[in-house]
Amino acid sequence: MNCKSLARILILVLAVVALAACGVEQPVDVKAITSQPKTFVGSDTCKMCHLEHYDSWKMTQHSRMIQDAKKNRDVIVVPIDEKRIRADLAKLSKKLKVPADKIYVPTVDEILYTIGSQWKQRYIVRKDGTLFISPIQYNLETHRWVNYQRRLPQHRGGFRETDLQ
Numbered sequence: 692m693n694c695k696s697l698a699r700i701l702i703l704v705l706a707v708v709a710l711a712a713c714g715v716e717q718p719v720d721v722k723a724i725t726s727q728p729k730t731f732v733g734s735d736t737c738k739m740c741h742l743e744h745y746d747s748w749k750m751t752q753h754s755r756m757i758q759d760a761k762k763n764r765d766v767i768v769v770p771i772d773e774k775r776i777r778a779d780l781a782k783l784s785k786k787l788k789v790p791a792d793k794i795y796v797p798t799v800d801e802i803l804y805t806i807g808s809q810w811k812q813r814y815i816v817r818k819d820g821t822l823f824i825s826p827i828q829y830n831l832e833t834h835r836w837v838n839y840q841r842r843l844p845q846h847r848g849g850f851r852e853t854d855l856q
């Protein structure tokens with residue numbers, strides 16, 4: 692057999708293998724996928740194809756960035772003590788745009804999700820059907836409450852519940 696015909700057979704074999712592989716895989720309907728409303732699909736979706744990455748990610752703090760405070764109160768790392776929070780905020784009074792006694796401080800019951808748990812923690816609450824990051828932050832290293840004003844521009848100050856599911 693000469694080189695050319697060997698190459699032809701090889702190409703044919705590869706083509707058959709490729710076709711067989713296509714037959715086994717579920718056809719991906721790109722149109723159907725892209726016409727779906729864009730929502731947060733959650734890490735379980737990624738796990739299907741990225742098991743290795745998923746497992747290593749799960750072991751790190753990154754996987755605990757946003758936690759459901761309604762499912763588990765223990766994710767709130769510090770007592771939500773309004774008096775103590777306002778006392779800490781008052782120490783920053785010169786830097787505050789909103790006076791310390793006017794800053795919105797959520798109650799424990801209003802906290803739906805926590806953001807962060809190792810260095811700092813912020814709290815997600817719902818106002819008029821939209822989720823917001825409340826304007827307070829607890830710094831775990833200094834054990835101090837500070838104000839939090841920055842909002843993610845893409846969220847225009849709030850975001851949908853589905854962004855977190």
Ligand code: HEC
Nearest residue numbers: 719730731732733734735736737738739740741742744745
């Ligand atoms: C249906 C299977 C499938 C699912 C589900 C999936 N991925 Fe992927 N992902 C892939 C494939 C295939 C690649 C391309 C790998 C390559 O080119 O080496 C990829 C690539 C990536 C990359 C780029 C990796 C790199 O090296 O640049 C990232 C990041 C990624 N995926 C994240 C995610 C996240 C996050 C999710 C869940 C929201 C997810 N993927 C869900 C199949 C999937």
